[in-house]
Amino acid sequence: MSLLELQDDRQAPAVMALRVPTFAAVDLGTNNCRLLVARPTKDGFRVTDAFSRVVRLGEGLASSGMLSELAMARTLEALAVCARKMRRRGVTTVRAVATEACRRAANCKEFLERTREATGIRLEIISSAEEAKLALDGCAPLLNPDPPQALVFDIGGGSTELNWLEIGPDGSTTLLGSISVPSGVVTLSERHGAGRKTPTEYQAMVREVMAEFEAFELRHMIAQRVASGFVQMLGTSGTVTTLAGVHLGLERYRRALIDGYMLDFKAITEVSQRLAQMDCSERSQLPCIGLERADLVVAGCVILEAICRLWPVGQVRVADRGLREGILFRLMGGYSVDRPNVAIS
Numbered sequence: 001m002s003l004l005e006l007q008d009d010r011q012a013p014a015v016m017a018l019r020v021p022t023f024a025a026v027d028l029g030t031n032n033c034r035l036l037v038a039r040p041t042k043d044g045f046r047v048t049d050a051f052s053r054v055v056r057l058g059e060g061l062a063s064s065g066m067l068s069e070l071a072m073a074r075t076l077e078a079l080a081v082c083a084r085k086m087r088r089r090g091v092t093t094v095r096a097v098a099t100e101a102c103r104r105a106a107n108c109k110e111f112l113e114r115t116r117e118a119t120g121i122r123l124e125i126i127s128s129a130e131e132a133k134l135a136l137d138g139c140a141p142l143l144n145p146d147p148p149q150a151l152v153f154d155i156g157g158g159s160t161e162l163n164w165l166e167i168g169p170d171g172s173t174t175l176l177g178s179i180s181v182p183s184g185v186v187t188l189s190e191r192h193g194a195g196r197k198t199p200t201e202y203q204a205m206v207r208e209v210m211a212e213f214e215a216f217e218l219r220h221m222i223a224q225r226v227a228s229g230f231v232q233m234l235g236t237s238g239t240v241t242t243l244a245g246v247h248l249g250l251e252r253y254r255r256a257l258i259d260g261y262m263l264d265f266k267a268i269t270e271v272s273q274r275l276a277q278m279d280c281s282e283r284s285q286l287p288c289i290g291l292e293r294a295d296l297v298v299a300g301c302v303i304l305e306a307i308c309r310l311w312p313v314g315q316v317r318v319a320d321r322g323l324r325e326g327i328l329f330r331l332m333g334g335y336s337v338d339r340p341n342v343a344i345s
Helices: 012-016 069-088 100-104 108-119 128-142 185-192 199-220 224-225 237-246 263-278 280-284 297-310 324-329
Strands: 023-028 030-042 044-054 093-098 121-123 149-155 160-167 173-181 230-238 261-266 315-318 341-344
Touching: 012 173, 023 069, 023 324, 030 069, 030 324, 044 069, 044 199, 069 108, 093 100, 093 324, 100 108, 100 121, 100 128, 108 121, 128 149, 128 160, 128 173, 128 230, 128 315, 128 324, 149 237, 149 297, 160 199, 173 199, 185 199, 185 297, 199 224, 199 263, 199 297, 224 230, 230 237, 237 263, 237 297, 237 315, 261 263, 263 297, 263 315
Parallel strands: 023 093, 044 341, 093 121, 149 230, 230 315
Antiparallel strands: 023 030, 030 044, 149 160, 160 173, 261 315
16 A cells, blocks of 8 residues: 555655555454554564454345445445544555455455545455465464364454464474365354254254265365374364354453463353354353354354364364454565564554
8 A cells, every 4th residue: 555545644654654664454344343563573563553343344245245334334434443543644555455255256346446535445355365365474483393284263253264284393393284174153143044953953054064064075185184182273263263262251352361361162062052042132142252252152152063073182272363463464474573472652
């Protein structure tokens, strides 16, 4: 994005701040609009501003093939907030990406033009493969050198991405395979509804999602490696962070307790089944869910349980980081930024 598109004559403090390199990553998904602003440090980067809002850009997309006017209006409001924050922080370099909803919508070109005109943000529609790689870049510091292979997944609003990796003794990763399936928390909720699920309904949904991953399993024979104890699992999404918060009984979400937390499959099953038996109003009363996630969280549980059932590693490391951090690492590549430390101001 041209810096001129982010600035105007009223932003003198931001113009002065341009002397210090400041980077921003915008991630526009099917359900959320997210922003991170950061400056490089000698051992990572420090986040100086952040923003996240549920916009539901992909609402109704599965049936209409179009982004609705209401969804676009909600999203433009959130992107305007991102633009103001970037101006205020004197951002010098930004990458703004859009994912599944914009990949699928017939009117995405119109929406991108409206976004640029209204906010100055130039959205880039990235492929599912690029999305998976960026998410992996962002959460890779949480992987351990042993076990030597890993499944890394990202449950989004419109799709779920899965990476199958080899991990070197030095922590380096080699991508062995990846897949994107068209089940996300929004698309699955729209197909099956958001209300209370009977055990039979819930298990049918799990089997439906498992079927989408079966070809990937047959191609890579991952289950054999899991059975031999050679595989670790890492999940980056609102689903895994929410389930960890509910499992821990947090009165409010606390990133410091969630990022890197090891969540047992037994706990995933217990929490998921409890949430499935609640209606939306009951789920909304839980502090780590609230009104915005109440109708989507069970769909996320279904996708997570499908992954856990196919590949019973036993526990998943929770990552409250992902695509935005991956963008920032790449943008800061010329500043010799090492990956282990992501500090939050």
